[in-house]
Amino acid sequence: MTDLLDVFDLRHGAARVAVVGVAKNAGKTTTLCALLDALDRAGSPPPGLLSVGVDGERHDAFSGAAKPAIQVHAGTICATAEQAVGRSTARLDLLEDTGITTPMGRLFLARVHLPGELLLAGVRHRADLHHLTARMHALGASRILIDGAFDRLIAAEPTLTDGVLLATGAVAGSTPQEVARCTRDLVDRMRLPAATPALVARLPRDPEHRILVLHDEGTTPLEAETLLRPLPQLAHLLRQHRPDAIIVPGALTPRGADHLLAAGLRHTPLVLPDATHALLRPGDLRRLSRRGIELTVQRTIRVLGLSLNPVAPGGVHLESTPLAHALQEALPDLPILDVRTGLHLPPTA
Amino acid sequence: MLDEHTARQVDLASLRRAPLPRSPAGQRLRDTAAPFAPDRHTQAHQRVEHLRALENALLDDPALEPALEPVLQQLGDPRPALDALLDPGPPSEATLFAINALLRAQLEVRHALRNCPTLLRLAPEHDGRAWLDLLHAGATHSWRFRLRDEHHPDLAHARNQLRNASRARVDALTALRDDIETDYAARVSAQRQIALPDGDPRVDQALDDPRLERLHASRWEHLFSLVPPPETRDLEREEDVARTRLAAVEARVRLLLADPLRRHHGDLEKALAFTAGLDLDLALVQLRRRWDGCWPSFGDQLRIRDGRLPAVEQRLSTQGIRIQPVSLTLPPGTTLLVGPNMGGKTQTLTLAATLQWLGQMAWPTPAAQVELRPVDRIAWVGGTTGSLRSGLSRFGAEMDALAQALRQPGTALLLLDEPGSATNPAEGAALARAIADHLHHSPHTTLLATHFPRLRSDQPLPTLRVAGLDALEADDLRALVARHGREEALQRIMDFTLLPERGDGAGHDALRIAAAFDLPDDLLRRAAELLDDENPR
Numbered sequence: 001m002t003d004l005l006d007v008f009d010l011r012h013g014a015a016r017v018a019v020v021g022v023a024k025n026a027g028k029t030t031t032l033c034a035l036l037d038a039l040d041r042a043g044s045p046p047p048g049l050l051s052v053g054v055d056g057e058r059h060d061a062f063s064g065a066a067k068p069a070i071q072v073h074a075g076t077i078c079a080t081a082e083q084a085v086g087r088s089t090a091r092l093d094l095l096e097d098t099g100i101t102t103p104m105g106r107l108f109l110a111r112v113h114l115p116g117e118l119l120l121a122g123v124r125h126r127a128d129l130h131h132l133t134a135r136m137h138a139l140g141a142s143r144i145l146i147d148g149a150f151d152r153l154i155a156a157e158p159t160l161t162d163g164v165l166l167a168t169g170a171v172a173g174s175t176p177q178e179v180a181r182c183t184r185d186l187v188d189r190m191r192l193p194a195a196t197p198a199l200v201a202r203l204p205r206d207p208e209h210r211i212l213v214l215h216d217e218g219t220t221p222l223e224a225e226t227l228l229r230p231l232p233q234l235a236h237l238l239r240q241h242r243p244d245a246i247i248v249p250g251a252l253t254p255r256g257a258d259h260l261l262a263a264g265l266r267h268t269p270l271v272l273p274d275a276t277h278a279l280l281r282p283g284d285l286r287r288l289s290r291r292g293i294e295l296t297v298q299r300t301i302r303v304l305g306l307s308l309n310p311v312a313p314g315g316v317h318l319e320s321t322p323l324a325h326a327l328q329e330a331l332p333d334l335p336i337l338d339v340r341t342g343l344h345l346p347p348t349a
Numbered sequence: 350m351l352d353e354h355t356a357r358q359v360d361l362a363s364l365r366r367a368p369l370p371r372s373p374a375g376q377r378l379r380d381t382a383a384p385f386a387p388d389r390h391t392q393a394h395q396r397v398e399h400l401r402a403l404e405n406a407l408l409d410d411p412a413l414e415p416a417l418e419p420v421l422q423q424l425g426d427p428r429p430a431l432d433a434l435l436d437p438g439p440p441s442e443a444t445l446f447a448i449n450a451l452l453r454a455q456l457e458v459r460h461a462l463r464n465c466p467t468l469l470r471l472a473p474e475h476d477g478r479a480w481l482d483l484l485h486a487g488a489t490h491s492w493r494f495r496l497r498d499e500h501h502p503d504l505a506h507a508r509n510q511l512r513n514a515s516r517a518r519v520d521a522l523t524a525l526r527d528d529i530e531t532d533y534a535a536r537v538s539a540q541r542q543i544a545l546p547d548g549d550p551r552v553d554q555a556l557d558d559p560r561l562e563r564l565h566a567s568r569w570e571h572l573f574s575l576v577p578p579p580e581t582r583d584l585e586r587e588e589d590v591a592r593t594r595l596a597a598v599e600a601r602v603r604l605l606l607a608d609p610l611r612r613h614h615g616d617l618e619k620a621l622a623f624t625a626g627l628d629l630d631l632a633l634v635q636l637r638r639r640w641d642g643c644w645p646s647f648g649d650q651l652r653i654r655d656g657r658l659p660a661v662e663q664r665l666s667t668q669g670i671r672i673q674p675v676s677l678t679l680p681p682g683t684t685l686l687v688g689p690n691m692g693g694k695t696q697t698l699t700l701a702a703t704l705q706w707l708g709q710m711a712w713p714t715p716a717a718q719v720e721l722r723p724v725d726r727i728a729w730v731g732g733t734t735g736s737l738r739s740g741l742s743r744f745g746a747e748m749d750a751l752a753q754a755l756r757q758p759g760t761a762l763l764l765l766d767e768p769g770s771a772t773n774p775a776e777g778a779a780l781a782r783a784i785a786d787h788l789h790h791s792p793h794t795t796l797l798a799t800h801f802p803r804l805r806s807d808q809p810l811p812t813l814r815v816a817g818l819d820a821l822e823a824d825d826l827r828a829l830v831a832r833h834g835r836e837e838a839l840q841r842i843m844d845f846t847l848l849p850e851r852g853d854g855a856g857h858d859a860l861r862i863a864a865a866f867d868l869p870d871d872l873l874r875r876a877a878e879l880l881d882d883e884n885p886r
Contacts, residue, residue, distance in 0.1 A: 002536050030540065037539035071539070082443040089592060091511075093495050094446045097425030099373035106429065108443060113497065114512060115519070210667075221668070320544075321569035341544030341572055342536045 002342040004038040007335050008305045011042070014163040016133060017304065018155040020148035022186050027167040027309025027339075032147050033071055034307075034339035035165070039143070046075030046112070048141030050132050051120035052148050052155045069117040070147075076112045077141045079132050081105045081121030090116035095139060100128050109135055120147065129160055153276040156190060158299040164190065168327070169309030170318045176326035179318070184330040185282050187303055192275045195296040199245050199271060203298070209249050215241035227256025234263040245269045245296075251277050252295075257284045260293070267292035274299040305335040308343070350384045351706065354750065355729040355764075359702045363660060368632035368712065371418060373426035374451075374621060375628030382629070384709035387723040387760065390647050396711040397644050404634045406465045413461060414631070420457040421628040423492050427451040427621050434611055439604040442496050448610060448617065449484045449494035452477040455620040456490070458627060468627075473619035480610060499602050507598040511591035518584035525560060525575055532558075541575040637713030645708030648720040651679040651762065651794060655717035656700050662715070665840060673845045674716070675700055677813060679762075679796055681722070683789040685850070686798040688815025690862050693845040694798040695732075697815075698764040701796050702727050705762050722794065725759030731766030731798075744771040751784065755791075763788060765797040777801070785810060812850035817843070 005011045019035070021028040032049075039047055049072065072078065072090050082105030085092055091114035100107040102121045109132070112118070123129050133144050148155030156164045166187065173179040194200075202214055211222040213234065222233050227248065237243070246260070248270055257280060260270070270288075272278055274297045280288075288295065306327055310320045320338045324345050327336050332349035351361060370376050385393035407414050430447035433440055455477050462469045481490045486500045497508060526537045533551050535543045542564065545552050552571050555561045565572040610617065637644065640659060655674035662672040675697055677684075686694050707714045708721040730750045747768060754763055768784050769777030778801040788795040789810060829838035839862070863873060 034539040082441055085443065086441065091497075091508075091595075093493070093497070094443060095493060096423075097373075097443075097447055097450060099376075099426055106426065106443065106447075108446070114508075114515060116515070317565075319567050319569055321567075338544075340538050340540055340542055341570060342538060343544060343570070 002337065002344045003042075004034055004337060004339060005042055007337045007344050007346075008163075008165060009335075010035075010038075010163075010304070014302075014304060015142065016144045016146065016161045017163050017165060018146040018148050018161040019165045019167060019307070020153060020156055021167040022169075022172045022183055025171045025313050027169050027171075027307060028147060029070060030309060031165055031167045031307040031339055032145060033069075035145060036070070036072065036076075040073045045140075045142050046073060046077065048077040048133070048136030048139075048144040049118075049120065050079040050129070050136070050144070050146055051122045052124070052129065052146065070120065071115070072112045072118040073115050074112050076118075077136050077139055078110055078112065078118060078120060079107055079123065079136075080110055080119065081107050084119040084121045085110070088116065088118045090114060090118045096135060098128075098132065098135070100132075109139065111139075126154060126157065126160075129154070133160060153190065156301050157276045158274050158301050163302045163304040165304050165307055166190075167307045167309060169323070170312035170316045171309070174316065176318055176323040179323060180326040180330035183306065183327060187331055187334070189278060189280070189282075189285075190275050190301045190303055192272070192278060192295050192297045192300070194300050195245070195269065195271045195298055199269065199296075200298065202244075203247060203271070211249065212247040213237055213241070214244045214247065216244070217241065226250055227252065227259050229259065231259050231263045234260075234265070238264050243268050245271050247271045248277070249273065251279050253279050254281060254284045257288055261287065261291060265291070265293060269294045269296050272297050275301050303334060305337065306331065308336055308338040309340070310338065350709070350726050351702075352726075352728060352750075352753075354732075355702065355727055358729045358732060358764075359699055359706065359727075360660060361706070364703065364707065367659065368629065368636045370625075370628040370632040371421040372424035372625065372628050374424050374428060374625035375421065375632060377426065377428055378625045378629045379632070382710060384706060385711060385723060387725060390723045393709065393711045393723065394647055397646070400630055400633055400711070400713075401644055402467055403630050404637070406468060407631075407634060410464060413465070416461040417458065417627070417631060420454055420461065421624070421631065423450055424454040424624055424628065425450045427617075431614070431617055431621060434607060434614060434617075439600040440607045442494070442599075442603065445484065445496070445603060445606060446494045449481070450492060451617065451620055451624065452481045452484070453490060453492050454624045456481065458624055471626075472623050473616060475613070475616045475620075477616070477620055480613065483609060484606060496599055496602065499606075501598070501602050501605075503598045504595075504602055507591065507595040511588065511595045514584060514588040514591045518581055518588055521578060521581045521584060522575075525578060529560060529575060537575065542572055543575075544570045544572050546570055633712055640713060640715040642713045642715045643718055645704075645711065645714050645719045645721055647708075647723060649722050650681065650720070651677075651701060651705060651722060652718070652720040653677050653700065653704055653716050654719075656704055656719070657715045658696060658700055658703060659715050661696065668840075670840050675845055675847060677701070677796075677847050679794050680811070681760075681792065681794050683785045683795040683797055683810050685785065685810050685812040686796055686815075686847075687800070687812060687850065689817045689843075691839050692815035692817055692843055694815060695766055696845075697813075697847065698729070698766055698796055698798060702729065702762065702764050722760075724762045724794065726754075726757065727762045727764070728754040729764045729766065730754060731764075731768060731770075742771070747771060761793045763793050763795040763797075765795060767798055767800065770800065774801075813847040814850045815844075816846040816848055 010017065019028050019031050080088065080092065081102045084104050090112050092110035093113050094108045094110050096109040098107045098109060100123065104121050107121055107123065123132060136144050146155045146161060155161065168179060168183040170179065172182040211224060213220045213222065220237060222231065224231055246268060252270065252272055270293060272295065278295055285295065308320060308324055310318045310323050320341055320343050324336050324338065324343055328345045328348060333347050335347050336345040365380060368379055370379055425447055427447045427450065430444040433444045434448065459469065459472055459476055484494055485491065486498065488498065526541065529543060530537055533543060533555065535545060537543050545555060547568055547570055555573050556563065560576055561573040562576050563571055564574050654676045656676065657672050657674050665672050677697065679701060686697060688694055704714045704716060704719050705721055705724065705727055708719050709723055728750065731747055751768065754761060765784065769781035781799055781801050785797050826838065829841065
């Protein structure tokens, strides 16, 4: 019998796991529920549970489609809001007023004392997520599960999580090959390579929120703090020095990539904090790559595996087995599991 | 006190967030605090004295600050709870949780301040112990309010009914799941489904099994859903009834607890003002230490000794540069500020506005000494952001802002950033001169930055001059810019000291600074020749 904890090697490692989806309705909540069920059946200590964005609703806020409820067991520590407490069937003991406000009222940390369905309240800011995970650990949660928002990779940030489960499925394409291609693009984006140790050693100890150019004579900070505007200073610097790397402390957007290319940058690694800061489309990555600009990160994201959902709202239904094989061909190093049926393909590479 | 344009120039939003109270209640108080008006300077002085007393108390008793910090961290934000308590219906458990935290914080703060009678006398008359007894049903007070701890017979009964109904249903479903897993050697998913491969003999068994219902079949697999036994439907209904009953009992208990609290709503407000106020005060004392600043005093002019802009200081420190503090005195009337471009004139205007605002808030100021004359408003005239927003030209926006500043009653600190510089030089200089003269005889305090040379020589006005660039050849300056970036290079060689005007001519700083911007050499040489022609040495 397939056990999710074994498939994704979660029995011992990865104290903080994020579930993110390739798109909305990719099966994040189903995966999260399967994870909670597996932990409960394995007799693991109750986890901490929090959400990025809004989750736990019974119906999709956009499409109105029914969503699986999050079933929580006694002892689970969760982040939920004042109004969500009244709408959950699970009975909760409030532990802390976090001071964070959400559209559903103030956000509380609470412990489940009678099991049932839970409405989570989403957190939007990175700093709040860090604060909540730290408080959950302090309150005794040895493992923390983060339900990621459908369109943001923030939950995958490596300072926040030890590993990411990616929910994918029929929502990402109308054929298994299309789903596999879309999933591989996202996984490639999440698994940007680490900057070389030699470059990391040259990074400032106290990170500045400025773009830094590492070159043969030292480090020059750019006056621009973001890549939102053209970079004449970089163009000037490139005429004088051959840069060893550009350190970008914030987000790299398609427009930022345009400005780097327009300044004449080529054959230089860009170092981002982590892959969640690379907000690029596959085409942008290819444009940078053609000029010899390699995207690297200070902290890498560990993708634990793929959770498969062959059903999408609107009646699209792909067969689980061919979908799993298409994904295995595209991403042979990742385990794949359909949490609904238990179909499991181990990594082959 | 500040219009939108001025607030943006001094980055008021960041200044407001400089003190860091631990609790959202303290942060709310910080965000709504307002400067003391000139006719309330006595209260402003008393407020500063209170903060000094707190700082001294923290120095006298090193254990006080570590004792207060964790208490204030747990205060939370009782404001919405106090507002919700005024609604006639049963309050939510979160509301009672927040009020419990407030009462507990008040008690802990009183205990921490037991050796500081001057601070303790600000505490409300009621210590809230009786209401804590009420919320904890006479048991030990805790930071956490839990409704299920209340000793109400109906509550315990309703909760047990729900627990039993829920357990019976879950047990029935778990038994079904375990039986299916044993019978089919397949894992039942969290959605209570099993999948069997096509062609597997168990598929036929499952099709005949009333405990399973086929959802989907393909040439790869058959997906079955577990059919709950009929008795679980009854158990589900029982559970729903028990849940509704428990919710009703809980609402009754919450209402019982809320009634006495509502009667003492005023005392709860006082408890919030006391604890959140202490949180803000502690944050202000810590801000003074963080800035290595001073408490403001109040007099008849703005006098700043070794003032610094915190944002600039922080930015420079990341580049390994120590900020150069600035000292100035602004008596009522007009003071001129002259000096080279990028010599910190605009930052000096910002410094004056920033320290005036902080001082009138009775907040600490990043300086060695600040004495200020309270004013009704601070107004900034000049710069480009106002014109971009108003849709006027820069000159139009400048004149509009000046007219508005002069129309309003009361006294103002006026910061004029190169008035008249956005129109033709002859008219601009005449306007600037007339403005300086007019404001010199007004009740306002004005700092007017300018490059017009005639304004400096003809007006008998107090004048401050930025010392300017160190002697440096253009090539050396370019090398510095290439090494450190333009801003950092200029920071390293600019002397920002404000000196009484020496009247020694226009100087060459503008041309030397232009060299840092990578202009062609022949252009810069030609500009220097033209300057020498017009101002023979």
